[in-house]
Amino acid sequence: MEPLGLSAKAQSVYRAMLQAPDAGLGELAERIGLDVPSVAAALDELARLALVRPSSEELGELRPISPEVGLSSLLARQEAELQEYQQRVATNRLMMAQIIAEYRETQESRGNPEAEFLEGADAIRNRVLELSHNCRSEVLVFAAGGALTSTPVWASEETDREMLARGVDVRCLCMASMLGNPAAAHHARALVDAGGQVRSIAVLPLSMVVYDGQVAVLPADVDGELNRAQVLRGRGPVAVLSAFFERLWEEAAPLGDHRGRDESGLTGQERAVLTLLLKGHTDEAVARSLGVSVRTGRRITANLMNRLGARSRFQAGALAVESGWITVS
Structure with missing residues (x-):
């Protein structure tokens, strides 16, 4: 039942309570072979998930909620959370599309030579390497889909190390599913070992890199394959993308804790x-x-x-x- 947010220990305690509803803390520990503190922690978890309730007869004791009621309510809450998350993803995707469309319209109306479009993975990677070389303070990365090493908007491990050696702060947000790819996992770990930061999140709307809060490289089409990209400039629109990154960064999980x-x-x-x-x-x-x-x-x-x-x-x-x-x- 871990997909429901119920740990293995809490599941064992809940099953034991269903079999022996009047069992106390010590008896539950003996039944399932856990120590008393572990059972107490599991009971705290069950209480948070509304799978146990205070006894009406025994002060300080907990009693299990029927699984037909408790687990169904738990699943309903998770379904509601999932629906809310999916709505946020859809809203984020729409916001990104609007920003790109507005910027493209503005650049076309002004005939601004700063509006740059890149065709093909080689052209994109070459531009990224140039921007990485000129970066001075911060790089923010959205790595959505595919291995980090095969994503055109992202640089090589050697470039990562070179930027970090110059004191550039490198932060990468990747999709959690990517870390199941050996090449992506290796690149992410190498980045962390070199002094960068990597966090993972379930869904990202697109791949993107922001340099020094002034230049962003992102797909020319939000829903398209990343074989055509645009270089976005200007503090206004790039600031919006940076703020979007920071919001998702707070929600994401760190790759690992390497502190002593x-x-x-x-x-x-x-x-x-x-x-x-x-x-x-x-x-x-x-x-x-x-x-x-x-x-x-x-x-x-x-x-x-x-x-x-x-x-x-x-x-x-x-x-x-x-x-x-x-x-x-």
Whole structure:
């Protein structure tokens, strides 16, 4: 049931509760072979998903919701979220098409020589290499579909390293499905190892690169194959594309956490989670602060609770302070 957002441990606890509705925390742990903190974390997850409710007879105890009711409601919520996400994607695609059409119309009416169209993958790649060489501060990349190494709007690993060595900030947003491609995964990992940043997201409207917030290379036709591109200039329209990138960047999941661990065995990300839990932040707020998905944030929280032996999210933060893992500012 993981596609429904239910972890394997939570699923085991839920099944055990359906078989023994009156079982307490210790009995559930014994039935499924988990330790008590793991069962407590799973119960927190089930409560968030509205699959358990407080008992009307036993104070402090939880009882399972019927799967016909609970799972159906969970699926309905996910279907509503999916529909909302698809609507956002469609709106984003329409917005991109409008920006491109308006810019093209303006350039044609002015006869501006700055309006540049590129035909063929070779011409696109050559222009990209030139822009990469002249870039001074920041590169923002939308990599939609195909391997990074075969996307004409994107540069080579050697060019990545050269830009990063010059102090250029390189950030790449790619579709999550791309990372299943060995070449794309290798290129993404190489970019991160060289000092760049890569995040993945389920859907991107198009491939695009923005240089220094002033020049963008994107498809001439939003829905077409990337064998004909246009170079977009001007702070106004390029600023809109940059803002669009930043909005999706906040929603995307990092490729990986390569930061070191402290003497307590914590990464910087884990320390941040414990601090947020101590302050009573919700799962959604924790994920938003970290720039990760809610599911990823919950997985990190459950792991920390297990390591601390905490029975609740707030207790995890309190135990972390008591153990010297974090300090209260």
